[in-house]
Amino acid sequence: MAGYRYAPQWDQHARRSTDIIDPVLVVRPLSRFEFATRRPVSEVDHALVFTSPHGTLAVYVPPRRPTRGELTAGRFLSVHEVDMGLHHFQRTFSVPSENDAFAFTAELDVSWRVTAPDRVVAGQVRDVPAHVVPRLEERMRVTTRQFAIEDSAGAETAVREDLAGVQVAEELGLTITCAVRLDLDEAARGQQAALRDIGYQAQLVAPETELERLREVQQQELEVLRQAHRHQNERAELTHEQQMLAEKARFYAWHLEQRGVVPWALEVAQRPQDLPNILQMLSGEQAAQVARNLDMLDRVANSGHFESYQLEEPVRRTLSSIRDLFAGGGSVGGAAPPVMTSLPPGTGGSDEPPSSPLGTPAAGSRVEEGPVPD
Numbered sequence: 001m002a003g004y005r006y007a008p009q010w011d012q013h014a015r016r017s018t019d020i021i022d023p024v025l026v027v028r029p030l031s032r033f034e035f036a037t038r039r040p041v042s043e044v045d046h047a048l049v050f051t052s053p054h055g056t057l058a059v060y061v062p063p064r065r066p067t068r069g070e071l072t073a074g075r076f077l078s079v080h081e082v083d084m085g086l087h088h089f090q091r092t093f094s095v096p097s098e099n100d101a102f103a104f105t106a107e108l109d110v111s112w113r114v115t116a117p118d119r120v121v122a123g124q125v126r127d128v129p130a131h132v133v134p135r136l137e138e139r140m141r142v143t144t145r146q147f148a149i150e151d152s153a154g155a156e157t158a159v160r161e162d163l164a165g166v167q168v169a170e171e172l173g174l175t176i177t178c179a180v181r182l183d184l185d186e187a188a189r190g191q192q193a194a195l196r197d198i199g200y201q202a203q204l205v206a207p208e209t210e211l212e213r214l215r216e217v218q219q220q221e222l223e224v225l226r227q228a229h230r231h232q233n234e235r236a237e238l239t240h241e242q243q244m245l246a247e248k249a250r251f252y253a254w255h256l257e258q259r260g261v262v263p264w265a266l267e268v269a270q271r272p273q274d275l276p277n278i279l280q281m282l283s284g285e286q287a288a289q290v291a292r293n294l295d296m297l298d299r300v301a302n303s304g305h306f307e308s309y310q311l312e313e314p315v316r317r318t319l320s321s322i323r324d325l326f327a328g329g330g331s332v333g334g335a336a337p338p339v340m341t342s343l344p345p346g347t348g349g350s351d352e353p354p355s356s357p358l359g360t361p362a363a364g365s366r367v368e369e370g371p372v373p374d
Contacts, residue, residue, distance in 0.1 A: 028078065139163065
């Protein structure tokens with residue numbers, strides 16, 4: 001500073017581009033006749049704070065400057081040059097959540113300027129962040145303790161509302177404005193990132209899992225349909241077999257009751273595979289009748305009374321099979337007939353022969369019983 005006799009006690013050598021934390025740029029002692037011939041020269045945006053022997057302060061805020069008369073009459077001992085410009089700083093620190101085990105990470109952008117240079121000098125403010133940050137942090141901690149660590153957005157909004165329009169360093173002659181950002185701590189961020197990855201993987205796996213589940217359901221439904229179809233076919237086959245058995249029983253019973261053993265035997269000879277079932281169908285009286293006529297059949301067969309085409313090998317096998325079954329003394333007479341749902345009309349005492357079970361005319365219908373030769 002031109003025009004001063006003594007060297008400064010404190011000088012930051014700060015320029016406009018310099019980031020400062022101390023608003024007092026220069027402190028210079030003054031002699032008694034320091035401004036007898038000239039006025040002090042300083043930066044236009046610096047405030048001058050003069051100290052008197054009585055401990056009072058005289059403040060000259062830009063653009064106002066003291067006159068030589070004021071300087072001479074005041075008999076000032078020192079002068080402080082105070083920066084009145086706008087300055088910024090950033091700080092990062094942790095603030096607690098509702099659970100002390102987890103903390104938010106706070107990023108604080110602070111803008112400050114001097115509004116009362118005399119308070120700055122009187123309060124001996126040398127480090128603005130050291131005065132401002134603890135006060136802001138204290139207010140923020142009270143607010144963030146009301147929020148869970150996952151609710152960083154809600155906590156940030158509440159902190160901004162709490163700090164809006166509040167001056168925490170007004171008594172120091174400073175005006176403060178700040179912007180706050182709250183973020184999760186490292187552990188919480190890692191957990192959220194892991195949960196996000198799990199969610200992404202679940203979204204990728206979900207379609208494949210759903211497809212597999214649909215395939216299993218379709219396979220189960222198809223198997224149920226197959227089983228139902230198989231059971232239906234089995235029931236249909238069983239019903240058909242019962243119907244065929246009933247038709248055969250009615251057919252052979254008619255020949256045995258209406259026409260006698262010989263036509264019955266001839267019918268059996270044409271279908272020897274039905275012989276075991278036919279014999280099981282016979283009642284005890286019918287079986288006895290067949291047994292009485294076995295000897296008669298032998299004599300008829302040996303007498304040559306039938307045509308040659310009627311005495312072919314199937315007839316002989318049938319007679320031999322009937323004789324073998326009766327000779328075994330088994331269950332022919334006492335066997336119960338198979339269960340049949342119902343017999344077709346025409347059973348019983350009808351004179352008309354029922355149709356053949358195989359859909360062919362009954363061969364025995366043209367064989368008449370004759371007198372048995374002696």
